Amino acid sequence: MSDHAHAAAQHLETSTGLDSRKLAIWTFIGSECLFFATLISNYLVHKQTWLTGPGPFPHEEWVSPAGQHFEPIIEIPLVTLGTALLLFSSLFVVLALANAQRGNRNGLLLWLGMTIMCGLFFVGMQVYEFTHFVHKGLTLKTNLFGASFFTLTGFHGTHVTLGVIWLITLWIEAVRGRIPPAKSLNLEIAALYWHFVDVVWIVIFPVVYLIK
Amino acid sequence: MDAHAPPTPAAHEPEHPSAVVYVKIGVVLFVLTALEVGLYEFTYGGHAGAGGAALQPFFVPVLLLMSAAKFALVAMFYMHLKQDNRLFTGVFVFPLIIATVIILALIVLEAYHFAFARSG
Numbered sequence: 001m002s003d004h005a006h007a008a009a010q011h012l013e014t015s016t017g018l019d020s021r022k023l024a025i026w027t028f029i030g031s032e033c034l035f036f037a038t039l040i041s042n043y044l045v046h047k048q049t050w051l052t053g054p055g056p057f058p059h060e061e062w063v064s065p066a067g068q069h070f071e072p073i074i075e076i077p078l079v080t081l082g083t084a085l086l087l088f089s090s091l092f093v094v095l096a097l098a099n100a101q102r103g104n105r106n107g108l109l110l111w112l113g114m115t116i117m118c119g120l121f122f123v124g125m126q127v128y129e130f131t132h133f134v135h136k137g138l139t140l141k142t143n144l145f146g147a148s149f150f151t152l153t154g155f156h157g158t159h160v161t162l163g164v165i166w167l168i169t170l171w172i173e174a175v176r177g178r179i180p181p182a183k184s185l186n187l188e189i190a191a192l193y194w195h196f197v198d199v200v201w202i203v204i205f206p207v208v209y210l211i212k
Numbered sequence: 213m214d215a216h217a218p219p220t221p222a223a224h225e226p227e228h229p230s231a232v233v234y235v236k237i238g239v240v241l242f243v244l245t246a247l248e249v250g251l252y253e254f255t256y257g258g259h260a261g262a263g264g265a266a267l268q269p270f271f272v273p274v275l276l277l278m279s280a281a282k283f284a285l286v287a288m289f290y291m292h293l294k295q296d297n298r299l300f301t302g303v304f305v306f307p308l309i310i311a312t313v314i315i316l317a318l319i320v321l322e323a324y325h326f327a328f329a330r331s332g
Contacts, residue, residue, distance in 0.1 A: 030307035037311030091238035
């Protein structure tokens with residue numbers, strides 16, 4: 001085999017010359033873009049619509065024709081904190097990946113642990129928010145805003161929860177010394193998923209919480 | 213090293229940014245988020261004064277621009293699209309364009325529907 005043919009054979013270990021697992025996660029992320037686009041469109045179309053139940057709620061104070069009083073219940077400071085922590089978790093996971101690629105196990109465990117903590121806080125924030133909303137009268141059945149809001153943010157929260165579980169399994173693997181630099185791609189794939197969950201929230205946060 | 217040994221997947225990986233670059237991007241993301249919330253506070257929130265009404269026409273476009281900037285920074289630097297193979301960018305950006313078109317089309321359709329319903 002000539003040098004050129006040998007070099008080509010080395011480069012084309014897959015038909016694309018790229019790792020198939022990485023291409024698969026990017027394809028999955030591409031399909032997830034369409035999934036969240038439908039949920040965001042659904043929210044935008046229905047957020048000003050209330051065929052039954054309370055009206056412009058929960059962004060604004062509202063009194064129903066029957067005299068029932070509804071307070072605005074969106075808590076911007078709490079959600080901003082959750083957003084900031086999700087952004088920081090994206091930073092932490094790339095730092096964990098950089099440490100994994102350098103073979104620094106302690107750095108990997110530290111930054112991956114911090115990422116998991118941020119993810120857990122975000123999930124906790126969302127559980128608190130949902131419980132608070134239900135107690136204030138906003139449920140899936142209250143109005144179209146409630147239905148589209150809980151569907152959109154609930155699916156995102158489910159993605160965060162799955163990401164946290166994935167990262168915890170990788171942290172346990174790292175504790176056992178099973179993520180050497182040669183296997184850092186396992187963490188990179190999980191990190192790509194985690195960053196995607198973050199960029200989806202970057203869109204959801206202003207669209208749902210800041211734009212009335 | 214054996215010259216005929218098959219390369220590991222990492223051998224084809226381009227150089228990723230340094231930790232310093234990651235931290236700088238993190239600071240920019242944090243500042244942009246603070247600006248988003250600040251803009252909300254001074255336009256509609258507790259600190260909205262007389263200038264709040266003047267900011268309202270710019271609120272949504274500026275917020276969407278900042279959101280797009282954050283999205284692009286995470287995708288380019290944290291997801292390594294700036295350094296990685298262009299095929300990954302294509303696999304991500306093509307559905308993203310379709311997703312954006314779907315959202316815009318439904319908003320326009322709904323706005324038209326409401327305008328039509330109001331005019332009778």
